[in-house]
Amino acid sequence: MDNYTGLTEKELIILLQQDDEGALRPLYESHLKPLHYFILRIAKSKELAEDVVQDVFLKLWENRNQINPDQPFKTYLYTIAKRHLLNMLKRIQHETFIIEEIKKYAAPVENTTDLQIEYSESNNVLNEAIDKLPPQCKAIFMRCKIQGMPYKEVAAELGIAEGTVHAQMVKALRIIKEYITFKNAILLLLAYLKNY
Structure with a gap:
């Protein structure tokens, strides 16, 4: 973490795009709590919020080359989080419907x-x-x-x-x-x- 102290988000993103995994940690630590709270307000489920946060940072690493370092990182991060959460909620709703259909037969x-x-x-x-x-x-x-x-x-x-x-x-x-x-x-x- 010491190597990244004092670096701006833009500098961390540039390091991230150079496949520096360590640069993900300070980004994760600075955004974890507010992002978790943001998702929790929508999802109303602590477990689901935790799942989304983990998946979002995994997606962030996988798609690091698509991040624009000159654009606000928070906006990018929260857009991914909201989109991912909505997709998960759709899947869960769909899954619940199918389970109910299966129960009718069983x-x-x-x-x-x-x-x-x-x-x-x-x-x-x-x-x-x-x-x-x-x-x-x-x-x-x-x-x-x-x-x-x-x-x-x-x-x-x-x-x-x-x-x-x-x-x-x-x-x-x-x-x-x-x-x-x-x-x-x-x-x-x-x-x-x-x-x-």
Whole structure:
């Protein structure tokens, strides 16, 4: 940190663009608390705000060559943060909708033999759908939805960004929903054809 003491944000950004990872630390430390507070006011979730802050600084490093050192850094940083947060909220909303759709197929209603068989078949279809997922997608889905691990822990365990966990969960739930819809369509068709 001593090497960067007294440097302006513009000088730190120039160092950042020269692949100097150390220059990211003073930028992170000076903007961490206000940025976290800014996101928290919108997200209303401490955990989500922390996720966004970490992802934003990761994006900052990955896109360091796109930063204009002559433009206000704070404006650039907060624009990225707001955009990233809105994307995450859209993903979460979409994910919640898909989970509710899946529950419609998998939830037992009464304890009758017919419904138990139907529930068992639904679970089999759900398990088939999970097996169809690509390896990373399946690993993330199993940890998040079956084992109930938070996205943060899954990201740390698999050595990936939390944004990747969110994206893979959206992908997994889309694939599962499509598979369940497809299987149900076939079952309905077979039931229809039986009558002829």
